[in-house]
Amino acid sequence: MTDALLELRGIDKRFPGVRALKDAQFDVRPGEVHALIGENGAGKSTLIKIVSGVYQPDSGEIMLDGAQVEFGNPRESHSAGIATIYQELGLYPELSVAENIFMGHAPTRKRLGFNTIDWEAMEAEAEALLAELNIHNLDVGAMVGTLNVGNRQRVEIAKALSLDARILIMDEPTAALTESDVEQLFSIVRLLRERGVSIIYISHRLNEVFELADRVTVLRDGEYIGTKNVAETDEAELISMMVGRTIKNLFPKQAAHIGEVVLEARKLNRPPLTRDISFSVRAGEIVGLAGLVGSGRSETAQVIFGVLPAESGEIRLNGQAVRITRPSEAVDYGIGYVPEDRGHQGLIREMTIRENTSMAVLESVSSRSFISRAKERALANGAIRQLSIRATGPDQIANKLSGGNQQKVVVSKWLASSPKLLIMDEPTRGIDVGAKAEIHRLMSRLAAQDGLAILMISSELPEILAMSDRILVMREGRLVGEFTREEATQENIAHAMMSEEARQAAGAAL
Ligand SMILES: Nc1ncnc2c1ncn2[C@@H]1O[C@H](COP(=O)(O)OP(=O)(O)OP(=O)(O)O)[C@@H](O)[C@H]1O
Numbered sequence: 001m002t003d004a005l006l007e008l009r010g011i012d013k014r015f016p017g018v019r020a021l022k023d024a025q026f027d028v029r030p031g032e033v034h035a036l037i038g039e040n041g042a043g044k045s046t047l048i049k050i051v052s053g054v055y056q057p058d059s060g061e062i063m064l065d066g067a068q069v070e071f072g073n074p075r076e077s078h079s080a081g082i083a084t085i086y087q088e089l090g091l092y093p094e095l096s097v098a099e100n101i102f103m104g105h106a107p108t109r110k111r112l113g114f115n116t117i118d119w120e121a122m123e124a125e126a127e128a129l130l131a132e133l134n135i136h137n138l139d140v141g142a143m144v145g146t147l148n149v150g151n152r153q154r155v156e157i158a159k160a161l162s163l164d165a166r167i168l169i170m171d172e173p174t175a176a177l178t179e180s181d182v183e184q185l186f187s188i189v190r191l192l193r194e195r196g197v198s199i200i201y202i203s204h205r206l207n208e209v210f211e212l213a214d215r216v217t218v219l220r221d222g223e224y225i226g227t228k229n230v231a232e233t234d235e236a237e238l239i240s241m242m243v244g245r246t247i248k249n250l251f252p253k254q255a256a257h258i259g260e261v262v263l264e265a266r267k268l269n270r271p272p273l274t275r276d277i278s279f280s281v282r283a284g285e286i287v288g289l290a291g292l293v294g295s296g297r298s299e300t301a302q303v304i305f306g307v308l309p310a311e312s313g314e315i316r317l318n319g320q321a322v323r324i325t326r327p328s329e330a331v332d333y334g335i336g337y338v339p340e341d342r343g344h345q346g347l348i349r350e351m352t353i354r355e356n357t358s359m360a361v362l363e364s365v366s367s368r369s370f371i372s373r374a375k376e377r378a379l380a381n382g383a384i385r386q387l388s389i390r391a392t393g394p395d396q397i398a399n400k401l402s403g404g405n406q407q408k409v410v411v412s413k414w415l416a417s418s419p420k421l422l423i424m425d426e427p428t429r430g431i432d433v434g435a436k437a438e439i440h441r442l443m444s445r446l447a448a449q450d451g452l453a454i455l456m457i458s459s460e461l462p463e464i465l466a467m468s469d470r471i472l473v474m475r476e477g478r479l480v481g482e483f484t485r486e487e488a489t490q491e492n493i494a495h496a497m498m499s500e501e502a503r504q505a506a507g508a509a510l
């Protein structure tokens, strides 16, 4: 009846207090890239965890090659040829690349009558697998723990291939990648598709969907909304399918009165990643900090917030020199910080949304050191409404939320704390398109109305260009460029971000 390799029908999945999937459906054809998109909490990760055997559906059926199957655990899904690329979880850091690829199915040879691992064959096969993927400068003997995120992901893909996976699932694979790693991932995905591997690709970045996918399926509130051929749809249609309405203004930046200098950094040093950093941010101003991953942007933020205190240099707030040696001091001076790694630094995952949102603002919700539950709850409810956090309520434990909804909790916590200076590191990464516009609107309003000074780190140039009054560019630990809103273009910022060698290479390619 259909030409599907894998087909899910009528899938229901409940968690306490939530119906994560309601009569959801999805199908994958051989050799296609099928994108799965939807707002935070729409049920994307839950659906692919059902395919990979992590969760079992409450009802509905899974068909593989036209026959009904059940995956009681990840092993069963694996043996059916389905592999999932997790961000980092799947690998053993203290083992080599080759050992990770062949974990559990290493080539063996007979020695003194016993089967022993054939190390030479294993390394040779690992090299062959990587070469098949056009991956050449990765040492199969290297310990995985020493690799960067991009290389670790390549090891995961090689591992999936060594298991003869026919279906490869990727859940937000580009979230933590550098620009060049993204390019390389895309070429690997295309190569796999040519070989007939089917890929299920989850992303919040619609440009990736258009660049890579053949078809796209949209989920909303756990329900199946529809499937489109990518060639026959556009961004506006997908957004309205995801959010159930059209969003007119994706980057709602309002003009603000730029006031006095709030933060002044003078020759801040913390080698190797921050050298001689001098800049200022004024009241009402949004300053964008651009640069490649690893250029020192996050470290600069951490120097100012006292996570990695400066070894030399000066921080001045509202004209006064201050010494910040730890984050609590930064908070006392009115600095807020939305970290990049929200899972570890931003959120206490065992606590409720209510407790998390009120953490940065304990002063205003406590009277004489008694914390008012009612005020906390009002604050949390406000955040849930404003950023449409999909939760059972303010008392839900943070780690039961979907990835993007956890991030919204962190962002709302700092927006609610009314700081004078707010540092935001990748504030909308992993956040869906509707909530993203909402966070931008809030940033813009707080700057324009309350004179908040904002330093925003982002790897998305459209976000930098649309939201910043001024743009700073970092490269290899130093500030190397500054542009006004009027001067800045995608090209001149990207050019400033690149190293000398990369520029020469790009020049030579022209
Ligand atoms: N283990 C769990 N326990 C309770 N609720 C859960 C659990 N896992 C997911 N949920 C809930 O199920 C719903 C769907 O979550 P899911 O992680 O599938 O969303 P998602 O589409 O992947 O979102 P995101 O884009 O934010 O990653 C959410 O409301 C989430 O809170």
Ligand SMILES: [Mg+2]
Residues within 6 Å of the ligand: 044, 045, 046, 402, 403, 404
């Ligand atoms: Mg998810």
